[in-house]
Amino acid sequence: MDFKDLLAYKKAFDLAMNIYKVSKTFPKEETYSLTDQIRRSSRSVCANMAEAYRKRIYPKYFISKLTDADGENSETSTWLDFALNCDYISKEMYVDLTNQGNEIGKLINYMIKNPHKFGVKTES
Numbered sequence: 310m311d312f313k314d315l316l317a318y319k320k321a322f323d324l325a326m327n328i329y330k331v332s333k334t335f336p337k338e339e340t341y342s343l344t345d346q347i348r349r350s351s352r353s354v355c356a357n358m359a360e361a362y363r364k365r366i367y368p369k370y371f372i373s374k375l376t377d378a379d380g381e382n383s384e385t386s387t388w389l390d391f392a393l394n395c396d397y398i399s400k401e402m403y404v405d406l407t408n409q410g411n412e413i414g415k416l417i418n419y420m421i422k423n424p425h426k427f428g429v430k431t432e433s
Contacts, residue, residue, distance in 0.1 A: 324385075339395075343392065
């Protein structure tokens, strides 16, 4: 199996693309702050999952990179809070994107708690 087949990866990629699309409407003055930050953190979720999966031969590394992915997912949530409060996104968009992020967080945490289900050799 390839990391791109992981449900968590697919959902994180979709969220990152949704954030990219909506962030194109953010004001120009946010280009190097909010827009850049939210795009980076949402994309980093996917990148960290890819790294974790490729290094799953090392259980501690796998969990560490997934923990990084979870942290980036939480950072994305924070940037969504700012986008809502700055009136850059609607409440409906905020709820939708936040729900997607929450689901991704649950999937990542499932992977962290069950590494053996993802090809990680754990000690018995």
